[in-house]
Amino acid sequence: xxxxxxxxxxxxxxxxxxxxxxxxxxxxxxxxxxxxxxxxxxxxxxxxxxxxxxxxxxxxxxxxxxxxxxxxxxxxxxxxxxxxxxxxxxxxxxxxxxxxxxxxxxxxxxxxxxxxxxxxxxxxxxxxxxxxxxxxxxxxxxxxxxxxxxxxxxxxxxxxxxxxxxxxxxxxxxxxxxxxxxxxxxxxxxxxxxxxxxxxxxxxxxxxxxxxxxxxxxxxxxxxxxxxxxxxxxxxxxxxxxxxxxxxxxxxxxxxxxxxxxxxxxxxxxxxxxxxxxxxxxxxxxxxxxxxxxxxxxxxxxxxxxxxxxxxx
Amino acid sequence: xxxxxxxxxxxxxxxxxxxxxxxxxxxxxxxxxxxxxxxxxxxxxxxxxxxxxxxxxxxxxxxxxxxxxxxxxxxxxxxxxxxxxxxxxxxxxxxxxxxxxxxxxxxxxxxxxxxxxxxxxxxxxxxxxxxxxxxxxxxxxxxxxxxxxxxxxxxxxxxxxxxxxxxxxxxxxxxxxxxxxxxxxxxxxxxxxxxxxxxxxxxxxxxxxxxxxxxxxxxxxxxxxxxxxxxxxxxxxxxxxxxxxxxxxxxxxxxxxxxxxxxxxxxxxxxxxxxxxxxxxxxxxxxxxxxxxxxxxxxxxxxxxxxxxxxxx
Numbered sequence: 001x002x003x004x005x006x007x008x009x010x011x012x013x014x015x016x017x018x019x020x021x022x023x024x025x026x027x028x029x030x031x032x033x034x035x036x037x038x039x040x041x042x043x044x045x046x047x048x049x050x051x052x053x054x055x056x057x058x059x060x061x062x063x064x065x066x067x068x069x070x071x072x073x074x075x076x077x078x079x080x081x082x083x084x085x086x087x088x089x090x091x092x093x094x095x096x097x098x099x100x101x102x103x104x105x106x107x108x109x110x111x112x113x114x115x116x117x118x119x120x121x122x123x124x125x126x127x128x129x130x131x132x133x134x135x136x137x138x139x140x141x142x143x144x145x146x147x148x149x150x151x152x153x154x155x156x157x158x159x160x161x162x163x164x165x166x167x168x169x170x171x172x173x174x175x176x177x178x179x180x181x182x183x184x185x186x187x188x189x190x191x192x193x194x195x196x197x198x199x200x201x202x203x204x205x206x207x208x209x210x211x212x213x214x215x216x217x218x219x220x221x222x223x224x225x226x227x228x229x230x231x232x233x234x235x236x237x238x239x240x241x242x243x244x245x246x247x248x249x250x251x252x253x254x255x256x257x258x259x260x261x262x263x264x265x266x267x268x269x270x271x272x273x274x275x276x277x278x279x280x281x282x283x284x285x286x287x288x289x290x291x292x293x294x295x296x297x298x299x300x301x302x303x304x305x306x307x308x309x310x311x312x313x
Numbered sequence: 314x315x316x317x318x319x320x321x322x323x324x325x326x327x328x329x330x331x332x333x334x335x336x337x338x339x340x341x342x343x344x345x346x347x348x349x350x351x352x353x354x355x356x357x358x359x360x361x362x363x364x365x366x367x368x369x370x371x372x373x374x375x376x377x378x379x380x381x382x383x384x385x386x387x388x389x390x391x392x393x394x395x396x397x398x399x400x401x402x403x404x405x406x407x408x409x410x411x412x413x414x415x416x417x418x419x420x421x422x423x424x425x426x427x428x429x430x431x432x433x434x435x436x437x438x439x440x441x442x443x444x445x446x447x448x449x450x451x452x453x454x455x456x457x458x459x460x461x462x463x464x465x466x467x468x469x470x471x472x473x474x475x476x477x478x479x480x481x482x483x484x485x486x487x488x489x490x491x492x493x494x495x496x497x498x499x500x501x502x503x504x505x506x507x508x509x510x511x512x513x514x515x516x517x518x519x520x521x522x523x524x525x526x527x528x529x530x531x532x533x534x535x536x537x538x539x540x541x542x543x544x545x546x547x548x549x550x551x552x553x554x555x556x557x558x559x560x561x562x563x564x565x566x567x568x569x570x571x572x573x574x575x576x577x578x579x580x581x582x583x584x585x586x587x588x589x590x591x592x593x594x595x596x597x598x599x600x601x602x603x604x605x606x607x608x609x610x611x612x613x614x615x616x617x618x619x620x621x622x623x624x625x626x
Binding site: 077126129136141143186188189190191192194197201205206209210215221222223225226227228230231238242249252256259262271280284285294295299301 | 442456459494501507513514515517518520522525527531532533535536540541548568579580591592600608611614
């Protein structure tokens with residue numbers, strides 16, 4: 001593996017992902033200086049107290065000055081405004097990338113506003129937790145997870161290589177694909193799962209015949225698994241759906257058609273169809289575990305013991 | 314807490330739930346003798362090798378003979394046949410219960426076939442993992458989880474009390490409700506979550522433009538959370554949907570209406586509606602964690618480290 005070290009890494013936004021990059025980049029000595037920009041004084045204070053950045057700026061312009069790697073780590077809805085804002089201060093030869101969960105819209109939101117003398121390489125680390133904010137990050141977040149780059153042809157091979165090595169050094173596996181295909185793949189592996197998780201939590205919350213206290217008490221029957229991803233950052237996810245509309249609507253259409261077929265099978269007491277659909281899904285989970293993307297522990301390795309009860313917040 | 318000890322506990326079926334009861338009942342000394350009935354020679358052999366039962370019978374009739382507590386632990390579709398089969402051998406004063414995920418259909422499938430001299434108390438421990446079979450069980454499975462009893466008025470208060478103490482001794486919290494309400498509550502907290510998890514895994518498996526290998530690689534974006542419950546036992550779940558048809562179709566209708574509203578918001582770029590729905594769900598997760606029904610660890614406490622990769626099967 002080749003070595004890579006940046007002079008100054010600028011993280012625009014220092015939430016779960018930005019702060020995890022800061023921690024991991026520092027741990028693996030990938031930049032001489034790490035700075036961030038954050039809108040609120042509180043976030044800047046926390047980032048500094050955690051010791052994960054050298055300087056925390058209010059103005060993104062100040063962060064990108066002199067930086068040879070700039071990473072957008074804010075919700076994708078902010079990218080266009082940010083790109084216009086920082087463009088004049090971008091260093092010649094700097095690599096500009098992002099961590100957004102959609103890519104086609106990001107290419108259009110950022111690309112046109114950047115000067116020719118920088119290399120823009122959209123990126124997406126497929127990693128995260130349901131927590132938000134600078135304190136939620138950790139250096140190990142990217143280990144074993146894929147980072148997808150969607151270079152548009154404008155960036156040099158050398159810059160693409162450097163950015164790949166940066167992600168690999170943090171533990172990621174890197175793959176390149178075109179932005180349209182990324183958006184289709186992530187629609188089914190990430191966006192639709194989040195949408196239906198948010199949806200069922202909303203449906204449960206609205207019931208008249210079943211109380212919220214009952215939903216909570218009996219959530220171990222399956223519901224609680226959905227609440228994890230439905231606890232993810234609402235601003236980030238609003239922006240994902242607004243910026244990957246076509247692929248999400250396409251996949252949602254397929255999901256709904258399939259669900260209607262299941263509904264029909266239940267209504268008609270068609271046990272054979274139900275059994276067939278319920279049978280083929282174990283194999284996929286096995287493959288996800290074999291690919292190192294999931295823990296094989298039953299119930300995600302949740303603790304099933306008396307001590308578990310003491311963790312009550 | 315009052316003490317309870319049964320003379321002979323008969324488990325009809327010794328899969329995840331049955332074998333967990335066997336382990337926990339033995340650990341807490343809740344029965345002098347623990348026996349099971351299992352259809353296949355292999356299951357009986359494993360149960361005996363694990364040392365979790367004293368005797369493993371092929372014929373359920375032999376298991377219930379002399380037993381003062383009989384628990385049906387097979388898929389609910391088998392209950393009616395089993396009830397007719399074992400009825401003649403049931404001991405006077407025995408408690409007959411089950412662990413099925415639906416209750417109204419179980420009352421009708423078992424109740425009419427039992428002799429008057431036994432106490433029938435339908436039950437449902439809301440606990441489980443995605444694993445199946447006698448080796449998958451563990452004594453701690455029920456700790457902190459709710460067990461719902463749906464007595465029908467036929468059973469004595471004394472028997473209901475004894476069965477409650479039995480579950481409490483294994484770590485459960487016990488609540489009584491009527492079977493119809495149980496089926497409505499579990500439809501939203503368990504049955505619909507399983508249905509949509511099975512469904513999205515099926516949808517992903519059928520795509521032409523996204524390969525299965527891509528679904529697996531990028532599953533950490535959210536999809537993998539759904540595969541856990543979609544890996545649950547297909548026979549058990551087929552039977553749940555066939556036996557809780559009305560409540561499932563009712564809840565599925567609500568889920569689909571809500572999903573259509575979300576789809577409409579995405580199509581119309583209505584970010585405000587999306588944000589509002591995505592915002593209220595964090596509170597529910599917080600309450601589930603506070604109620605001791607979930608781990609507060611980010612990402613379910615999945616390991617995010619290099620060692621995680623060594624767990625590959």
